[in-house]
Amino acid sequence: xxxxxxxxxxxxxxxxxxxxxxxxxxxxxxxxxxxxxxxxxxxxxxxxxxxxxxxxxxxxxxxx
Numbered sequence: 001x002x003x004x005x006x007x008x009x010x011x012x013x014x015x016x017x018x019x020x021x022x023x024x025x026x027x028x029x030x031x032x033x034x035x036x037x038x039x040x041x042x043x044x045x046x047x048x049x050x051x052x053x054x055x056x057x058x059x060x061x062x063x064x
Contacts, residue, residue, distance in 0.1 A: 006048035010040055013055035020062050029054045 001009070017026050030037045033050045037043045043051060 001049075003045045003048060006045075006052050007040070010043070010048065010052050010055060013052065013059050014040060016059050017055065017062070022058065022062075025058055026055070029058065 014026050017023070027038070029051060030040070030043070033054050034043045034047045037047070037051075
């Protein structure tokens with residue numbers, strides 16, 4: 001996946017989680033897996049995969 005693909009996927013996952021009232025989870029994932037990031041824009045491209053993977057897992061848990 002390209003950096004742009006990761007960025008779009010992260011933004012989509014953030015949107016889905018926030019709609020499910022999981023903004024605190026999003027903030028936690030960004031901070032922990034994004035090395036202190038507070039916003040998606042703060043993420044370093046080197047953190048995209050780890051952040052996306054964790055957000056994806058949390059989004060999948062909503063479906064269960």
